[in-house]
Amino acid sequence: MSELPPWFFPVFATLLGLVVGSFLNVIIHRLPRGESLSYPPSHCPRCGVAICWYDNVPVLSYLLLRGRCRHCQGPISPRYPLVEAATGLLFLAAAFKMPQLLWALHAVVLASLCVALALIDLEHMILPDALTLPGVALGLLLAVVGGPTPLLHAAIGTVLGASLPLAIIWVYRWLRGVEGMGLGDVKLLAMLGAFLGWQGMLLTLALAALAGALVGVGLIVAGKGSRQTELPFGTFLCAAAVVVLFGGEKVAAFWSWGQP
Ligand SMILES: [Zn+2]
Structure with missing residues (x-):
């Protein structure tokens, strides 16, 4: 050949x-x-x-x-x-x-899901189960067949990704009687945990929260929003996930968290 x-x-x-x-x-x-x-x-x-x-x-x-x-x-x-x-x-x-085909496949599947989910959340403020749930399965499957994320990290990432926002929702409901996050974010974070492992998922969540806070403050300063303005958090999560996917080590090194 x-x-x-x-x-x-x-x-x-x-x-x-x-x-x-x-x-x-x-x-x-x-x-x-x-x-x-x-x-x-x-x-x-x-x-x-x-x-x-x-x-x-x-x-x-x-x-x-x-x-x-x-x-x-x-x-x-x-x-x-x-x-x-x-x-x-x-x-x-x-x-x-990506150094090999399976890693490239892992990257393009996650990136494609993120593009679709980011734009749907931006326009409609929803994250359809038809994308996030198959996304969880695909992420875990790619870990099983030898993708870049070790299976144990992917499994912990899925469970932690689903339970962390659930905890935030419960605490918010208890403290303020309002929804801090939607159930769509729960499934999206489980999906990101399956693809990026628990470390990558936490890094994504931190980046998205930071970006969301900056944009929120920016909107208030520009007179285009208030503290009640709802932002499509899924869009921030998807954008952050792409950054972590392609530059995870560099982002982690910047925060001195070592290799993810
Ligand atoms: Zn026409």
């Missing part, structure tokens, strides 16, 4: 990421609305005309159509090409950063 050229794997991963990003767009739009993922085929939400394959090429079609539907000239959300480009870049990062 002849050797593949060195550019093959990164280019293949990026193209695959663009296509997966296109499918993530379908999930992000349809899943929270309770629509089928396979039927009807892609159509313009404004005029309802089906989108031809050549108008559905990731990123490229949006640029060629200048962000407008070919039929009704209605605007297409820039979220579509941005999600595709971001997913392509995350797949490229996985191809470069």
Whole structure:
């Protein structure tokens, strides 16, 4: 068998990421609305005309159509090409950063789940079980078959990820009579624990809490929010999980916690 050229794997991963990003767009739009993922085929939400394959090429079609539907000239959300480009870049990062195929697979599965969950939580303030629960199973499965996270760390991460926010919810309810976190966050943290192990999950939670607090204070200072303003914490958790996934050792070293 002849050797593949060195550019093959990164280019293949990026193209695959663009296509997966296109499918993530379908999930992000349809899943929270309770629509089928396979039927009807892609159509313009404004005029309802089906989108031809050549108008559905990731990123490229949006640029060629200048962000407008070919039929009704209605605007297409820039979220579509941005999600595709971001997913392509995350797949490229996985191809470069991960030393073996199973590790790269682990990275792209988690990154894809995080892209979908981050945007759904941002728009709808929900984290669908249809993504988080299979996510827990996938994370544990990848640990069983020899992924980067040892099985014991993944198992402890899942249990701790689910119980820590549950404890926060109970304490909040007892102290203030309000929900500090949603049950969606419980399942998301269990999923992140399954993928990143308990250390990675705790690091993710700390980063997300810090980022959430900074954004919250920023909104109050900018006069765009108050202490009651609800922020999509799942979006912060997903963004933090991607940072920990690709730079976990560096982040941990920065906080002098040693190797995660
Ligand atoms: Zn249209």
